[in-house]
Amino acid sequence: MLSHLHISNFAIVRALELDWQQGMTSITGETGAGKSIALDALALCLGERAEASMVRPGADKADIVASFDVSQLPGAQHWLEQQDLAMGQECIIRRVISSEGRSRGYINGVQVPAQQLKLLGQHLLSIHGQHAHQLLLKADYQRQLLDAFSQDNAPLLQCKQHWQHWQQLKREQQQLEHARQQREAQQQLLEYQVAELDQFAPGEQEFSELESEHSRLSHGQQLLCDSQQALAQLYDSDDTTIYQALSSTCQQLEQLSGLDGSLAPVQQMLAEALVQVEEASRELRHYSEKLELDPERLQLVDERMGQWLQLSRKHQISEHELYQQHQELSAQLQALSRDDARLDELALQLQQAEQDYQQSAARLTEQRQSAARELSRLISHSMHELSMHNGQFAIEVSSLPLEKGSGLGADKIDFLVCTNPGQPLQPLHKVASGGELSRISLAVQVILADQITTPTLIFDEVDVGISGPVAAGVGRLLRQLGERCQVICITHLPQVASQGHQQLFVEKYTDGQATETRIRSLSDEERVGEIARLLAGENISASALANARELLCAP
Structure with a gap:
C-alpha cells in the first residue's frame, strides 16, 4: 500500500x-x-x-x-x-x-x-479517472475488462501463441508462393546446368592432374631420350660414368685418410654420394623402362581438357573453379527443391495450426462466456444499489467467423443494458444516459478492482x-x-x-x-465542518452540521 x-x-x-x-x-x-x-x-x-x-x-x-x-x-x-x-x-x-x-x-x-x-x-496502484465511463463504450476496453475479470490469462496467452504461429506459417507460405514463378524459371536453368555438369563430372583436383598428365604425354619422346641419356652418363655407359669416377675418387681418398685422418669426413661424404648416385640410377632406369608413348591417351586427355575449358568459359569462371561451380549449382537446385517440399509440408502444418487456433479460441470463448455471466450478475446487482432498481446488465459473447479472428480470440463482445422494465437489452451506447453510464462504469470499476486485488x-x-x-x-x-x-x-x-x-x-x-x-x-470535528460545507456551501447552518454528523455516523 x-x-x-x-x-x-x-x-x-x-x-x-x-x-x-x-x-x-x-x-x-x-x-x-x-x-x-x-x-x-x-x-x-x-x-x-x-x-x-x-x-x-x-x-x-x-x-x-x-x-x-x-x-x-x-x-x-x-x-x-x-x-x-x-x-x-x-x-x-x-x-x-x-x-x-x-x-x-x-x-x-x-x-x-x-x-x-x-x-x-x-x-x-490503479488510477480510475472521471472519464473512465467513456472508455466503457469502446469494444476493446469491454474485452479487456471481461478478460481482467476472468483472472486467468492462460487461455488468452495460448490463443495469442497459436494465432502468431498460424500467421507466421501463412506468411512463409505466401512468400514461397510469390517466388514460385520466378523459382520455376530459375529451376529449369539450374536443372540443365547441373545435368550437364553431372554428366561431365569434374573432379576436385582433376584439372591439375590433367595438366600434369598432358605435359608428360605431349613430351614423352623427349622425356624418354633425355632420361636414358642421363642414365648412361650416371651408370650405364661403356665409357667412364659419373658412378665409376666417383667410386675411384672415393677409394683414393680412403687410402689418403689412412695417412691423414682429417680427410675421413670428405671420404665419408663421397661414399654417401656414391650411394645416392646408385639409387638415382635405379630410379631413373625404372622411370625410363615404364615410360611409354601413348598417343591415344594423349588424345583423350586433350579432349577432356578442351571440354573442361569450354565449360569454364560457358560459366564465365576459371578452369580451376569448375568443380566448385558444380557443387554450388547442385546446392542451389537442392534448395529450390526443398522449397517445393516445404510448401507441401506447410500445407499440413497450416492445417494443424488452424485447428490449434480454433481450439484455443473456443476455450477462450468458453472462459469469456462463463466470466460474462458472473460479471453481468454482479453489475446488475450494483446497479440496483445505485438506484437503478429496474436495471439489468448483460455481456454477450458471440463467436466470429474464423477469418475475422485475431490473437485476441474470435469473439464479438457486447455490453448490453436495460434501464426500464419492459424494454429489451440493447447496446450500452444506445440506451444509457450520461449519469447512468457513469454509475455503471463505477460499478464495473469497483467490481473489477475487488476481483483483481490491486x-x-x-x-x-x-x-x-x-x-x-x-x-x-x-x-x-x-x-x-x-x-x-x-x-x-x-x-x-x-x-x-x-x-x-x-x-x-x-x-x-x-x-x-x-x-x-x-x-x-x-480531525473528526473538522470533518463535520467540511461535510457540512459540501452539503450547504459557505453558509453552514445548524441543520447542515447535524446532517453532516448523521452522514458521518451512518454505516
Missing part, C-alpha cells in the same frame, strides 16, 4: 508531506484548489510523461518521492527481486524534473528509465454527475472496497466523502505574489 508521499516544488505545491492510511481516504476541497495534485504527482512517480511546466515557477526542479509498503505484495516483491532493486519490505520511488524538462527516475535509490517505473506501478485504488471524481441516494450508494460501495484494500477517492459529494475512514482537505493560499496548495488531514 501507499504509505507516504513527499512533494516539493511541483505545480503550485511548494512542499507537502502526506502519510497515507489503510482503508478509504476521502479527498475534498474547493473547486480549483488542486484536489488531484497528489494523484498527478503519483502518476509522475509511476512513469507518466514529465514536462518543464510541472516545476513550480521560480524553482530549479520538482522532486516527488512515494513510499510503498510491499510486505503484502508478492507481485511487486518478485518484480523488484528480478530487477535487483529489492530493499526489504519497503519500496521508495522518486522522480526529479528539472526546469528544462529533463527528468530522472529512481527505485530504491537506483536510477531507472521511466518504462521501469510504469512496469512497477502496475503492481502498486493493493491501492485511486478514484478521481468518478462520481461526477450523480447525487442524492445514488451518491450514498456510491459511497457505500467505495467504503466496502476500502475494507479490503487501500482506496483513495477524490470527491465533491458529501455522501461519498463521509464514507471515508479518514479525510484529507485540499486548500489553496495566495499572498498576491504566489499561489500555494496545501493538503492536511482533518
Whole structure:
C-alpha cells in the first residue's frame, strides 16, 4: 500500500508531506484548489510523461518521492527481486524534473528509465479517472475488462501463441508462393546446368592432374631420350660414368685418410654420394623402362581438357573453379527443391495450426462466456444499489467467423443494458444516459478492482454527475472496497466523502505574489465542518452540521 508521499516544488505545491492510511481516504476541497495534485504527482512517480511546466515557477526542479509498503505484495516483491532493486519490505520511488524538462527516475535509490517505473506501478496502484465511463463504450476496453475479470490469462496467452504461429506459417507460405514463378524459371536453368555438369563430372583436383598428365604425354619422346641419356652418363655407359669416377675418387681418398685422418669426413661424404648416385640410377632406369608413348591417351586427355575449358568459359569462371561451380549449382537446385517440399509440408502444418487456433479460441470463448455471466450478475446487482432498481446488465459473447479472428480470440463482445422494465437489452451506447453510464462504469470499476486485488485504488471524481441516494450508494460501495484494500477517492459529494475512514482537505493560499496548495488531514470535528460545507456551501447552518454528523455516523 501507499504509505507516504513527499512533494516539493511541483505545480503550485511548494512542499507537502502526506502519510497515507489503510482503508478509504476521502479527498475534498474547493473547486480549483488542486484536489488531484497528489494523484498527478503519483502518476509522475509511476512513469507518466514529465514536462518543464510541472516545476513550480521560480524553482530549479520538482522532486516527488512515494513510499510503498510491499510486505503484502508478492507481485511487486518478485518484480523488484528480478530487477535487483529489492530493499526489504519497503519500496521508495522518486522522480526529479528539472526546469528544462529533463527528468530522472529512481527505485530504491537506483536510477531507472521511466518504462521501469510504469512496469512497477502496475503492481502498486490503479488510477480510475472521471472519464473512465467513456472508455466503457469502446469494444476493446469491454474485452479487456471481461478478460481482467476472468483472472486467468492462460487461455488468452495460448490463443495469442497459436494465432502468431498460424500467421507466421501463412506468411512463409505466401512468400514461397510469390517466388514460385520466378523459382520455376530459375529451376529449369539450374536443372540443365547441373545435368550437364553431372554428366561431365569434374573432379576436385582433376584439372591439375590433367595438366600434369598432358605435359608428360605431349613430351614423352623427349622425356624418354633425355632420361636414358642421363642414365648412361650416371651408370650405364661403356665409357667412364659419373658412378665409376666417383667410386675411384672415393677409394683414393680412403687410402689418403689412412695417412691423414682429417680427410675421413670428405671420404665419408663421397661414399654417401656414391650411394645416392646408385639409387638415382635405379630410379631413373625404372622411370625410363615404364615410360611409354601413348598417343591415344594423349588424345583423350586433350579432349577432356578442351571440354573442361569450354565449360569454364560457358560459366564465365576459371578452369580451376569448375568443380566448385558444380557443387554450388547442385546446392542451389537442392534448395529450390526443398522449397517445393516445404510448401507441401506447410500445407499440413497450416492445417494443424488452424485447428490449434480454433481450439484455443473456443476455450477462450468458453472462459469469456462463463466470466460474462458472473460479471453481468454482479453489475446488475450494483446497479440496483445505485438506484437503478429496474436495471439489468448483460455481456454477450458471440463467436466470429474464423477469418475475422485475431490473437485476441474470435469473439464479438457486447455490453448490453436495460434501464426500464419492459424494454429489451440493447447496446450500452444506445440506451444509457450520461449519469447512468457513469454509475455503471463505477460499478464495473469497483467490481473489477475487488476481483483483481490491486493493493491501492485511486478514484478521481468518478462520481461526477450523480447525487442524492445514488451518491450514498456510491459511497457505500467505495467504503466496502476500502475494507479490503487501500482506496483513495477524490470527491465533491458529501455522501461519498463521509464514507471515508479518514479525510484529507485540499486548500489553496495566495499572498498576491504566489499561489500555494496545501493538503492536511482533518480531525473528526473538522470533518463535520467540511461535510457540512459540501452539503450547504459557505453558509453552514445548524441543520447542515447535524446532517453532516448523521452522514458521518451512518454505516
